[in-house]
Amino acid sequence: MTLSDLTHRTSEWLRGVGPMHDVVISSRVRLARNLAGMPFLRKCTAQQQQEIADRLRTEILSANLAEGVFHVDVAAAGPLDRALLAERHLISRQHADAKHPRGVAVSGDETFAVMINEEDHVRMQVLRSGMQMRDAFEQINAVDDRLEERVDFAYSNRYGYLTACPTNVGTGLRVSVMLHLPALRLTGELDKAVHAARDMRLAIRGLYGEGTDASGDFFQISNQITLGRAEEDIVEEFLTQIVPEILNYERKAREALLKHNSVEIDDKVFRALALLRSARRLASDEMMALLSLLRLGINLQRIDEVDLKTVNELFLIGQPAHVQKMHALRRGLEGPTAAMPPEERDEIRAEVLRQRLGGT
């Protein structure tokens, strides 16, 4: 498996299925771990960083964690490949942009990835389509157990797992969901959901995690507290209280739109589909806004000629690095390529969208 193979494939979490998939794009569970007997990453010497990267790579690849696990040396990868991994949510933007020895191991279906030498020595995540938090949690526990058979993680009987940032100490667990809340934005009630989430001590972020704005209609909501709580409690609260509440707001807003503004909604969603099928230039921001409306139109059963899986895929493959990588691959160019001028990328993006959506 290579990065080039990934470019054309759809991650499991984009299938547009799973419980509550009308609002919940994906569920993510992440564990932070550090090797016992080694300093936290930012205290390491360059040599120690390399040792950690090498050791973890070897252990992970021989641990048989999942089907088709492959490793990418992120430090050696070109900027386009690093951006591609970040767009697929397999590594963080910070991990993509760092300079030190680091890597990522990814399962063949991309449900599971382990970042090596991110903020912590090990950051493993499971990413699943729709609301599949319990499944994700079971999967990551299995991975964690398998790894712990091979390496010792830094652990304190008093605090739990030790992590570079105090907010992760304890379980090292972060659970998050990616939500699509277009109706709350259209009805001007987004603040209500944002405040509710903050009241529940949750973090709200944009599509690409920490440091990104909650731009457009996509919101990543995650727990803030990991210390002093059992992992199961965190997951259960998320599952049974937090997500259902926000989901309920969004569904109510959708019902209200359909009831009182159906012509306005149809106007927006059919225009969006028409533009996606006909534009000759499409910037990333505009694409996201139009796909968001299209996704709403499908979920409200106003549009039936496009399915959710296609829309979810387009969100991914319309991202800048994906557009450029696909274009390079079509022309038989492997390996690092020069950055493409945005106008050219906008043209290729528009072409990809027209093709996938049966445009003219």
Place this chain on the structure above:
Amino acid sequence: MTLSDLTHRTSEWLRGVGPMHDVVISSRVRLARNLAGMPFLRKCTAQQQQEIADRLRTEILSANLAEGVFHVDVAAAGPLDRALLAERHLISRQHADAKHPRGVAVSGDETFAVMINEEDHVRMQVLRSGMQMRDAFEQINAVDDRLEERVDFAYSNRYGYLTACPTNVGTGLRVSVMLHLPALRLTGELDKAVHAARDMRLAIRGLYGEGTDASGDFFQISNQITLGRAEEDIVEEFLTQIVPEILNYERKAREALLKHNSVEIDDKVFRALALLRSARRLASDEMMALLSLLRLGINLQRIDEVDLKTVNELFLIGQPAHVQKMHALRRGLEGPTAAMPPEERDEIRAEVLRQRLGGT
């Protein structure tokens, strides 16, 4: 022939043919005349105004001026019918909105119309598709001669025909063309054309004549001077110097766009067609802007699935009074109807456009 019949018909001047039809929508020739021995309209008593209206109506209808001439008593018509006549360029906005006795006689093919009791007692016009100024001039001369066999027009050997406004004294002739100049707007060179026209002492106005802005991409250009010049000279100068010069600017701008910005042009014109085919609400201004781009796309041979005649028709039947009248007729409602809320009109307009353009 009734106004309701008109609603569904296409005027001759909208056929989208005729010389230079890529830029020249229509050519118009107008003559201003007043009855000898009667005061100008604004000096008339109400009784005199009624006498003039009655007499001219009788004379025009019995003069056999053209096929299928019919008369509309504008003073007795409802606001919707008056607006409809103005949208079809058969009467001026001022004539539609006035209060005194007045009317209009229209030929069956709408190439020709005589307003009775506009600013002058008689304002006759010939309106033809594309650049057909000479034909229009011949046609209006024939009409003028035929009328003068029956009525005496106020005439001075020194000044020529006498008119209510000094700018019309002499020949009483005004020639104008409706131009479509989208490329000059897109390339930011519109000022060049406007200044050139003003240098040649021409008036530039919007789609509905005096008092309307030159909004969007449509410009009506007309001569300003009628006194001391032969009618033929005015027409010839218009034909051989003025229109070709502006036409040349626009065609050069189109060539430049195709050469240097073909993707941008395609993006604009295909988006415009897509929106016209998919919108569920369409305000009049947006429709005009989108149809203008569509018309450009057809003339640049980027779009071949829609013809110019259809686009020209849509410019007309998408106007507010037409939308409302067609809607009323479909529901079997004749006669005056209450004004429709704009949102409702925008929905019907969008529906008409989708139907005519094969939208979804």
